[in-house]
Amino acid sequence: MPVHVNDDEAVDTQVLEAFKALSNPVRLRILHWLRDPRAHFPQERAIADPDEVGVCVSHITEKAGLAQSTVSAYMSTLEHAGLVISTRVGKWTHYRRDEDRISRLVEVLGREL
Template sequence: MTTHTEPEPDVEPLLDVFKALANPVRLQVLRWLRDPVRHFPVERAIADPVEVGVCVTHIQEKTGLAQSTVSAYMAELQRAGLVRATRVGKWTHYKRDEARIAEFVAVLGRTL
C-alpha cells in the first residue's frame, strides 16, 4: 500500500530548482552566466557582467526569444534561487547566485 506524504521541508526548494532547470533554454542561460565574459558582448555592457550580471537585453539577443519570454524565464530562475537580479538604470541584470547553487547541490546530495 502506497501512501501520499507531504514532501520533506528541504525537498520543496529542490522541486522549484528542478522545475526551473527542466526548460532547456533556462538551463542554457544558467550555463552561459557561469562565464559571462565568454558568452556575452562585454564591450556593450553598461555594468561589469561578472560583478553585476548580464543585461536581460543581451540574454534576449543570444537566445533569439522575445524579451517578455526571456524576462519570464529569468524570473523563474530567480524564484528558484539560481540567479539574482540587479537594476542598473532601466535595465535588469542577472547573475548566478553561486552560494544558493552550492546549497542546492549540498541538499541534493543529502536528499538523494
C-alpha cells in the same frame, strides 16, 4: 511562498522549484551562459561588470533568440527558484547566478539523493 511544516519540507520545496526551473532547456542554457558571462556575452556593450552585477536581460534575449517577454519570464522563474539574482542598473535589469544558493542545492542533492 508556501508555509513549511518542517525543515525537510522546506528543502523539498526548494529542490522542486530548482528542478522545475531547470527542466526547461533554454533556462538551463541561460544558467550555463551566466556561469562564465565574459565568454558568452559581448563585453564591449556591457554597462556593468558582468561578474559583479550580471548580464543585461537584453543581451540574454539577443543570445537566446527569443522575445524579451519570454526571457524575462524565464529569468523570473530562475530567480524565484533561487538560482539567479537580479540587479537594476538604470532602466535595465541584470542577472547573475546565485553561486551560494546553487552550491547549497548541489549539497542538498548530494546528501538527499
